[in-house]
Amino acid sequence: MGxxxxxxxxxxxxxxxxxxxxxxxxxxxxxxxxxxxxxxxxYPSGKLHMGHVRNYSIGDVVARFKRMNGLxxxxxxxxxxxxxxxxxAAIKHGTPPSKWTWQNINSMREQLKxxxxxxxWDREVATCHPDYYRWTQWLxxxxxxxxxxxxxxxxxxxxxxxxxxxxxxxxxxxxxxRCGTAVIKRDLEQWMFRIxxxxxxxxxxxxxxxxxxxxxKTMQSNWIGRSEGVEIKFTAETGDPIPxxxxxxxxxxxxxxMVLAPExxxxxxxxxxxxxxxxxxxxxxxxxxxxxxxxxxxDIEKEGMFTGAYAxxxxxxxxxxxWIANYVLMEYGTGAxxxxxxxxxxxxxxxxxxxxxxxxxVQPDGxxxxxxxxxxxxxxxxxxxxxxxxxGLPTPEAKEKMADFIEENGLGGRKVNYRLRxxxxxxxxxxxxxxxxxxxxxCGAVPVPEEDLPVYLPExxxxxxxxxxPLKYNEEFLHTECPECGGPAQRETDTMDTFVCSSWYxxxxxxPYETGTAVNKEKSDYWMNVDQYIGGVEHAILHLMYARFFTxxxxxxxxxxxxxxxxxxxxxxxxxxxxxxxxxxxxxxxSPEEIIEEFGADTARLFILFAAPPDxxxxxxxxxxxxxxxxxxxxxxLVTGQEELVKGCSSTDDPVIGxxxxxxxxxxxxxxxxxxxNDVSDRFNFNTAISGIMEFVNGIYDYxxxxxxxxxxxxxxxxxxQVLLKLLxxxxxxxxxxxxxxxxxxxxVHLQSWPTYDPEALVVDTITLAVQVNGKVRDHVEVSVNASxxxxxxxVLALDRVRELVGSKKxxxxxxxxxxLVNVVIK
RNA sequence: GCGGCAGUGGCGGAAUUGGCAGACGCGCUAGGUUCAGGACCUAGUGGGCAUUGCGCUCGUGGAGGUUCAAGUCCUCUCUGCCGCACCA
Numbered sequence: 010m011g012x013x014x015x016x017x018x019x020x021x022x023x024x025x026x027x028x029x030x031x032x033x034x035x036x037x038x039x040x041x042x043x044x045x046x047x048x049x050x051x052y053p054s055g056k057l058h059m060g061h062v063r064n065y066s067i068g069d070v071v072a073r074f075k076r077m078n079g080l081x082x083x084x085x086x087x088x089x090x091x092x093x094x095x096x097x098a099a100i101k102h103g104t105p106p107s108k109w110t111w112q113n114i115n116s117m118r119e120q121l122k123x124x125x126x127x128x129x130w131d132r133e134v135a136t137c138h139p140d141y142y143r144w145t146q147w148l149x150x151x152x153x154x155x156x157x158x159x160x161x162x163x164x165x166x167x168x169x170x171x172x173x174x175x176x177x178x179x180x181x182x183x184x185x186x187r188c189g190t191a192v193i194k195r196d197l198e199q200w201m202f203r204i205x206x207x208x209x210x211x212x213x214x215x216x217x218x219x220x221x222x223x224x225x226k227t228m229q230s231n232w233i234g235r236s237e238g239v240e241i242k243f244t245a246e247t248g249d250p251i252p253x254x255x256x257x258x259x260x261x262x263x264x265x266x267m268v269l270a271p272e273x274x275x276x277x278x279x280x281x282x283x284x285x286x287x288x289x290x291x292x293x294x295x296x297x298x299x300x301x302x303x304x305x306x307x308d309i310e311k312e313g314m315f316t317g318a319y320a321x322x323x324x325x326x327x328x329x330x331x332w333i334a335n336y337v338l339m340e341y342g343t344g345a346x347x348x349x350x351x352x353x354x355x356x357x358x359x360x361x362x363x364x365x366x367x368x369x370x371v372q373p374d375g376x377x378x379x380x381x382x383x384x385x386x387x388x389x390x391x392x393x394x395x396x397x398x399x400x401g402l403p404t405p406e407a408k409e410k411m412a413d414f415i416e417e418n419g420l421g422g423r424k425v426n427y428r429l430r431x432x433x434x435x436x437x438x439x440x441x442x443x444x445x446x447x448x449x450x451x452c453g454a455v456p457v458p459e460e461d462l463p464v465y466l467p468e469x470x471x472x473x474x475x476x477x478x479p480l481k482y483n484e485e486f487l488h489t490e491c492p493e494c495g496g497p498a499q500r501e502t503d504t505m506d507t508f509v510c511s512s513w514y515x516x517x518x519x520x521p522y523e524t525g526t527a528v529n530k531e532k533s534d535y536w537m538n539v540d541q542y543i544g545g546v547e548h549a550i551l552h553l554m555y556a557r558f559f560t561x562x563x564x565x566x567x568x569x570x571x572x573x574x575x576x577x578x579x580x581x582x583x584x585x586x587x588x589x590x591x592x593x594x595x596x597x598x599x600s601p602e603e604i605i606e607e608f609g610a611d612t613a614r615l616f617i618l619f620a621a622p623p624d625x626x627x628x629x630x631x632x633x634x635x636x637x638x639x640x641x642x643x644x645x646x647l648v649t650g651q652e653e654l655v656k657g658c659s660s661t662d663d664p665v666i667g668x669x670x671x672x673x674x675x676x677x678x679x680x681x682x683x684x685x686x687n688d689v690s691d692r693f694n695f696n697t698a699i700s701g702i703m704e705f706v707n708g709i710y711d712y713x714x715x716x717x718x719x720x721x722x723x724x725x726x727x728x729x730x731q732v733l734l735k736l737l738x739x740x741x742x743x744x745x746x747x748x749x750x751x752x753x754x755x756x757x758v759h760l761q762s763w764p765t766y767d768p769e770a771l772v773v774d775t776i777t778l779a780v781q782v783n784g785k786v787r788d789h790v791e792v793s794v795n796a797s798x799x800x801x802x803x804x805v806l807a808l809d810r811v812r813e814l815v816g817s818k819k820x821x822x823x824x825x826x827x828x829x830l831v832n833v834v835i836k
Numbered sequence: 837g838c839g840g841c842a843g844u845g846g847c848g849g850a851a852u853u854g855g856c857a858g859a860c861g862c863g864c865u866a867g868g869u870u871c872a873g874g875a876c877c878u879a880g881u882g883g884g885c886a887u888u889g890c891g892c893u894c895g896u897g898g899a900g901g902u903u904c905a906a907g908u909c910c911u912c913u914c915u916g917c918c919g920c921a922c923c924a
Contacts, residue, residue, distance in 0.1 A: 222840090222841095223840070223841090224839090224840050224841070224918085224919080225840095227839060227840060227919085227920095228839085228840085228919060228920075231838090231839070231919080231920060231921095232920085234920095234923065236923070236924090238924085253924080254923090254924065255924060256923095256924070257924080268924090311922080335922085336922045336924095337922085337924080338922080338923070338924090340923090341923045341924075342923070342924065345924095346924045347924080348924090349924090353924070354837095354922090355922055355924080356924085426923080426924090427923095428923055546918085546919090549919080550919090607874085608874090619848090619849095619860085619861070620848060620849080620861090620862095621848065621849070622849085625842090625849095626917090627848085628847085628848065630847080630848065630862070632847095632862055632863070633847090633848065633861065633862050633863095635862085635874065636861055636862055636863095637861085638874075639874085639875085639876095640861080642874095642875090642876095643876095646876090687852080688852095691852085692852075694850095694852090696848090696849070696850085696860085696861095697849090697850065697851095697852095697859085697860080699860080699861090700849090700850075700859065700860035700861070701859095701860080702860095703860055703861075704859080704860070707860095714877095777856095778856090779855080779856040780856095781855085781856080781904085781905075783904075783905090784855095784903095784904065784905045785905095786856050789856085821904080822904070823904090824855090824904055824905080826855055826905090829855050829856080830855055830856065830905090832855080832904055832905060833904090834904045834905095
């Protein structure tokens with residue numbers, strides 16, 4: 010091999026070597042401190058994109074760094090392999106989803122390997138493999154037996170284009186998260202996970218996660234949407250109870266009407282046989298139609314209709330009309346609200362539109378609301394008025410007293426409501442883990458016995474052009490025996506939401522070959538929690554909430570000990586080109602393959618880590634990529650240029666420092682170690698870590714250029730080169746290993762201990778202080794590092810420049826900031 | 837509307853605890869050196885004014901304030917991005 014930086018040859022060589030040496034294989038070792046580093050596993054779409062490269066490059070730096078710091082690092086990789094694209098490809102090209110998926114996995118695995126990521130490939134999992142989904146099914150059964158999985162008929166979100174139901178979380182702007190098609194409501198019987206049982210803990214335990222971004226915690230907390238209030242029992246004149254949930258029970262004296270959601274079961278009952286029956290039915294029909302199309306409109310007009318019925322306010326005994334309106338949601342609270350137009354903007358708009366009365370029951374301090382003219386509701390705190398014995402109380406107190414009153418008199422009670430819904434996991438799709446349930450005419454829904462798992466997904470299937478699941482027509486799959494009575498029975502043909510599969514994969518990595526259970530408890534106890542999780546912020550709610558739910562549920566069932574899955578979370582920014590996210594439709598995609606081909610994996614990694622801090626968006630810049638390539642060439646020339654001089658890595662003695670040049674280089678060396686260590690370990694600021702290494706390289710060049718060959722301190726240079734390669738190792742592993750082999754005679758830079766710095770070496774004799782006059786820098790002064798404040802002050806005041814500026818003015822005071830500057834204040 | 841984040845040269849970004857704004861890199865300019873080929877080396881590079889000097893001055897979205905000292909703290913305000921959005 011010549012002396013040029015031949016990245017292609019080098020990268021291939023070391024990837025092969027590391028694999029042969031099994032350098033990244035790990036075992037549980039109670040003697041050693043563990044570190045579980047995890048990046049979100051990819052969907053095997055076929056090709057790695059820059060987002061993956063960024064995610065996994067960040068992770069690999071941390072993994073390699075922690076390893077060099079002596080930790081036992083678990084760094085696994087796998088495939089989130091079930092999902093719709095495989096089926097779409099099957100319908101389009103006739104390739105079976107399984108074949109398509111495994112081909113993609115194989116080619117993406119090769120691409121990951123060509124980046125030099127240090128995964129323990131022996132722990133690889135794929136959620137579509139029977140050895141994996143068998144345990145997904147098994148976990149479903151555990152949830153089922155513990156009352157956390159149930160079947161229920163309800164109005165669900167249906168995507169007519171994907172031919173499946175969607176979880177609440179997968180509905181974005183009233184459309185399908187995947188294809189954007191407007192979602193419609195259908196009444197279906199579906200399998201659900203009782204995540205609402207964990208609502209409070211999911212919310213509370215966010216406090217146990219100081220290592221998560223505030224943004225993600227806020228999003229989860231908003232999604233859970235906890236609100237404290239009171240449920241009050243209103244009663245219709247028909248005798249039917251109409252409970253309402255409110256957070257403003259202190260305004261109950263201001264209720265002038267009530268509103269039911271259009272889907273509320275009482276609507277039909279109270280209108281049946283009355284003159285209102287037909288108009289209400291027409292209205293509901295109209296609502297249902299707009300529901301499907303127009304719900305995305307920004308400010309849809311509040312619309313409603315009187316039902317002809319009345320209810321009684323249990324606190325006042327007042328008779329109030331019952332309306333229906335589009336702004337009341339059946340899914341939240343009780344599907345009915347008490348309307349207080351003076352203190353709720355929606356109620357006020359509605360009241361004004363339909364001429365309903367407005368009554369003020371809270372007066373703000375120093376104001377006097379007029380119910381006849383007010384155009385904006387007053388939702389704030391004030392003093393209760395027109396509220397019987399509660400009048401005169403400030404809002405917080407009124408809330409307490411009235412809640413007590415309501416409870417004492419049996420009119421209702423305090424209640425906590427959540428926005429979070431149970432997790433609907435049934436999917437009417439083929440390419441997913443079959444739900445292990447059998448339907449028997451005699452016995453009903455019967456869980457598949459654990460010993461019969463897995464319920465295999467048949468792989469030779471034919472797709473209907475309609476996109477309907479082939480499982481429905483697969484006789485062999487469909488027909489079975491009832492495990493209870495042995496009679497003929499049918500299998501559930503729905504599969505599980507792929508988010509179920511990804512809600513526990515981090516546990517499987519801890520014991521991927523375990524055959525007796527989903528997770529080996531001893532091993533997961535050693536490895537869990539994940540110390541650092543890295544991935545895109547787009548999973549802030551769905552995946553991260555589901556994984557937290559699973560962890561808590563499995564802990565309660567006794568399968569694991571962890572309460573939270575991910576101790577620290579880093580959400581990386583997007584990779585942009587020309588200011589926009591890379592996408593095929595915009596034509597601004599840069600493929601990782603091209604970059605690896607042109608500049609090598611080390612350059613790709615270096616650029617992506619150098620161009621921006623990991624949590625920020627990163628703008629792709631071809632020229633800056635070349636800049637990184639030039640830097641690696643510069644490193645290459647530096648080390649190979651001195652190769653003969655600095656050969657040999659056996660001596661561990663510190664070099665003897667003689668000249669001031671030596672001292673300078675030595676100080677830079679220790680300074681760089683300190684800086685890079687801090688940047689990588691505390692802050693994950695790889696961009697500044699790399700700039701530190703660049704300065705170090707510049708410093709070594711300076712030394713070589715300014716010191717004659719025979720005057721160079723060879724032990725010092727040796728140390729400098731070794732430290733440089735160790736610092737580079739986590740970022741650009743291949744070139745670091747190649748150059749290490751060249752100067753040390755054998756490979757192994759990644760097995761070295763991370764360098765430490767000597768605080769002594771950082772100490773200098775003199776330091777340069779900035780000299781300010783009235784806060785502006787006017788001069789610099791060199792002072793002894795031991796100089797006292799008085800000595801420094803004296804020295805500064807004696808400076809020509811300072812004396813000139815002071816002139817006849819008076820020195821008011823002199824501020825000396827040690828190590829930094831001196832400010833002379835004059836007047 | 838509510839919540840979160842951000843705004844610094846031509847560009848990506850530094851400034852970790854209030855202490856020299858612009859590290860490092862890209863780009864650009866000039867010079868050198870090879871042109872064996874994605875070069876390399878040296879010097880310069882925020883604006884304006886001076887450039888026979890070493891200096892002066894303005895400058896971190898905007899306006900105020902606190903301080904000897906503010907990108908950093910406080911008040912108000914503008915802009916952009918992201919998330920949620922009839923949740924009673």
